[in-house]
Amino acid sequence: MLSHDQIWGAIDRLAERHDLTPSGLARRAGLDPTSFNKSKRLSADGRLRWPSTESIAKVLDATGASVEQFLVFLRPDAGLSGQLAGPLAGQVAGQPDGAFPPQGSSIPLLGFAQAGAGGFFDDGGFPVGHGWDVVEFPAAPAQKSGVYALEVQGESMLPLYRDGDVLIVAPGAQVRRNDRVVVRTCEGEVMAKVLLRQSPRSIELMSLNPEHANRTLELSDVDWIARIIWASQ
Secondary structure (H helix, E strand, O other): OOOHHHHHHHHHHHHHHOOOOHHHHHHHOOOOOOOOOHHHOEOOOOOEOOOOHHHHHHHHHHHOOOHHHHHHOOOOOOHHHOOOOHHHHOOOOOOOOOOOOOOOOEEEEEEHHHHOOOOOEOOOOOEOOOOOEEEEOOOOOOOOOOOEEEEOOOOOOOOOOOOOOEEEEEOOOOOOOOOEEEEEEOOOOEEEEEEEEEOOOEEEEEEOOOOOOOEEEEHHHEEEEEEEEEEOO
């Protein structure tokens, strides 16, 4: 059975995953800002108070999270390693079964031109399948299961990234405003951008190359988004 602490803990972790307080999460979901306050979790006579299923549904809709990913946050050890559900989020804690083995100092490497093809990523944006090369990571990614590398091809990301630069991508890392990210659309387009803004319905992306226009994408058109944590120069 689910416990009172598990349910409220999952709400707290979901809020933290979006860099929000419980009040901020309630506000984003269109609820009374005090709905998730710790003082509201017990009644005046000490009885346990539970969030309603309607409140949880509104929170999931506002954050783009799925029921499955909310279940991930029920685990006390989920923390920020549990990924958002859906496009932005998209990613469940840890590395999926049947993908790559536990990583040492080397991680999977793939070219951007190939990344849009099918078979290289699972639904959460983690590397799977065959056809990957490997590259040495500058430090062992002990707590970064699922980390992989993409090689820049062409000049579309100048002046920030040059042809041949390697971008280290962490699908399990928290994504925040102004982060450099890799985005894959549902149509298979893969791009590196700067996350300017995200809402429950869309994301705004700034192009690294000033000759390319910024992009605004509906979340329904986004397969996954992952943060760039390191780049060779």
